[in-house]
Amino acid sequence: MKKAVITGERKAEVVEAADPRPKDDWALVKVQVTPMCTEYKGWLAGRKSEFLGHEAVGEVVEVAQPCRVEAGQRVVVQPQYPCGKCRLCLQGEYIHCEHSYNFAEFTGSPEGRATYAQYVLKPSWLLSKIPEDVSYEHAGLALCALGPTFGAMQTMGVVAFDTVLISGAGPVGLGGVVNARFRGARVIVAEGHPWRAERARLLGAEAVIDPADENALQQILGLTGGAGIDKAVDCSGAVAAHRLCIDAARRKGHVAFVGECSEETPFRASGDLIRKGLSLHGAWHYNLAAFADVMKVIQHSPVIGDLISHVLPMSEIQQAFEISASHDSAKILLKPWA
Numbered sequence: 001m002k003k004a005v006i007t008g009e010r011k012a013e014v015v016e017a018a019d020p021r022p023k024d025d026w027a028l029v030k031v032q033v034t035p036m037c038t039e040y041k042g043w044l045a046g047r048k049s050e051f052l053g054h055e056a057v058g059e060v061v062e063v064a065q066p067c068r069v070e071a072g073q074r075v076v077v078q079p080q081y082p083c084g085k086c087r088l089c090l091q092g093e094y095i096h097c098e099h100s101y102n103f104a105e106f107t108g109s110p111e112g113r114a115t116y117a118q119y120v121l122k123p124s125w126l127l128s129k130i131p132e133d134v135s136y137e138h139a140g141l142a143l144c145a146l147g148p149t150f151g152a153m154q155t156m157g158v159v160a161f162d163t164v165l166i167s168g169a170g171p172v173g174l175g176g177v178v179n180a181r182f183r184g185a186r187v188i189v190a191e192g193h194p195w196r197a198e199r200a201r202l203l204g205a206e207a208v209i210d211p212a213d214e215n216a217l218q219q220i221l222g223l224t225g226g227a228g229i230d231k232a233v234d235c236s237g238a239v240a241a242h243r244l245c246i247d248a249a250r251r252k253g254h255v256a257f258v259g260e261c262s263e264e265t266p267f268r269a270s271g272d273l274i275r276k277g278l279s280l281h282g283a284w285h286y287n288l289a290a291f292a293d294v295m296k297v298i299q300h301s302p303v304i305g306d307l308i309s310h311v312l313p314m315s316e317i318q319q320a321f322e323i324s325a326s327h328d329s330a331k332i333l334l335k336p337w338a
């Protein structure tokens with residue numbers, strides 16, 4: 001099979017690799033669409049990698065034994081290699097599993113875990129069937145484009161009464177705009193990049209505030225009559241944005257953190273939590289049982305197509321990374337067979 005790899009700073013190419021083979025209740029999936037995520041950061045930094053990506057949709061082509069899927073089925077390939085046996089896995093919260101498979105040890109080869117490739121291997125219970133009326137391209141949005149913010153909004157119970165702040169309008173934050181609008185909420189976005197600000201408006205954001213503006217907080221409060229926003233989702237992973245979400249939230253409001261961040265965010269137990277009554281949440285992905293509802297967003301959101309900005313053949317991986325690194329993009333999809 002072919003797969004895309006990072007070979008150096010701003011250098012990527014397509015190479016040949018061994019075809020993976022299914023084992024036990026794992027299935028082999030022919031990848032039709034690979035949504036790009038944060039892999040461009042490794043391309044920019046020159047972090048060489050032969051195994052790129054964690055998002056894929058495609059067609060089951062081979063199973064090793066009778067299992068939950070069969071050849072010919074169109075599926076979303078859920079992320080990670082969780083154990084499938086622990087309490088979190090059984091609850092559908094597999095994304096937090098602490099007993100993930102050692103992929104190469106279990107399958108006997110490292111090939112088949114990268115999604116920037118023509119085939120992937122996955123335990124059959126993590127292959128979610130795509131409804132007939134949903135294209136592979138749109139089904140690819142059920143991963144990081146819509147997934148993390150869907151989980152966040154389900155946890156916070158976002159409804160039509162709410163004003164929601166989304167900070168950071170990359171592909172994940174833009175998915176947050178789609179999710180919040182689908183739930184009927186009013187949406188304010190904090191984003192400084194012009195392309196992304198424009199796309200956020202197109203997807204239904206009522207206002208886009210530049211978080212670098214020294215009056216950003218006052219502007220957001222002004223849009224809520226001074227009360228503050230009901231619910232916020234940080235998709236930027238920036239400490240200043242974390243504080244903006246916390247400070248812009250109303251009393252008894254909710255803030256969910258989706259953007260990854262390894263730095264410490266300052267917060268005050270009394271001022272932010274006890275007196276203000278905020279609830280803070282972390283959200284990585286959605287519960288597996290919510291897949292059908294994520295699909296409803298894809299099937300019925302009138303703006304879903306605008307969450308995708310580029311579809312490129314994997315042979316143009318170099319150009320795809322250029323676009324991804326420019327940030328002039330929403331979700332970028334690769335076609336591994338083109």
Ligand SMILES: [Zn+2]
Binds near residue numbers: 086094
């Ligand atoms: Zn588990």
Ligand SMILES: [Zn+2]
Binds near residue numbers: 038
């Ligand atoms: Zn992702």
